[in-house]
Amino acid sequence: MENDQEQNTDSCCYRIKVVHSSETHLAKFSKDDPLIRGDMLIVDSRYGKDLAVVLGNSCCCERSDDKAEMITIVRRAGDADLKRHESNLEREREALRICREKVDSRELDMKLVSAHYLDEESKLLFFFTAEARVDFRELVKDLVAVFKTRIELRQIGVRDEARVLGGIGVCGRVLCCNGITDKLNPVSIKMAKEQNLSLNSMKISGPCGRLLCCLSYEYEFYREEKRSFPPEGARIPFNGLTYKVSEVNVLSKTVKLHSSEGGVTDVSVTNFERDAESRKWKILRIDEE
DSSP, X not given: OHHHHHHHHTXXXXXXXXXXXXXXXXEEEETTSOOOTTXXXXXXXXXXXXXXXXXXXXXXXXXXXXXXXXXXXXXXXXXXXXXXXXXXXXXXXXXXXXXXXXXXXXTOOOEEEEEEEOTTSOEEXXXXXXXXXXXXXXHHHHHHHHHOSEEEEEEOOHHHHHHHXXXXXXXXXXXXXXXXXXXXXXXXXXXXXXXXXXXXXXXXXXXXXXXXXXXXXXXXXXXXXXXXXOOTTOEEEETXXXXXEEEEETTTTEEEEEETTSOEEEEEGGGXXXXXXXXXXXXXXXXXX
């Protein structure tokens, strides 16, 4: 126990990002050799030794319950590592071209995403997406004959594809899964409804065809804020009329009301009150425009 405590105090916690896959991890490194944002490292990723970049310090190492989130830093990346990485980028483009030709020739129903040479290891990875399982055993033989090295094909999902390739979202910024986080949290249509967004699939889906990751970021905020609003559909009497809540706007803090006479008005949420005993909503006043 004492040795563990000493080890913890002798190291710092960092958030790092594997360059090729855009996966982020937590890692510890000696306090005697502090890392800064942008430092390049060689890490022991799930695929093998790979190049990674430091995103910054973190305080999550001791709190993280996910062992898979932790990664081992082998060493700092040197000039030779960076030159090899640049060289590999060109080799990967050529490998991807050749592999696509082999896939087409064998008429395999798969979409190649990327090719990747690992640092310090004689292994070439190919990532692909497919609607179903693909028997690529003969393809592997073709590739081994060409590249004379160990070949691995990895099937990934469409959200993983977006994370690896990157791109620009409808907001005009880099895709969250590629530039901010690779934690692909579940996203549901309920989250869009809670934020009063259009349920048009084209408007709330990313380039990957799945619901936008960012829908999950503000979901808890909207759900919490709406507790101070009367619910949509509620009918509230006021001055001899009955008003129906047709819409609540969390950002403008207003409630749209339809009266029994057919009128429509926007009322500030501060003009509502909920009875502590009956739990029913009351309208305190409706400001005349």
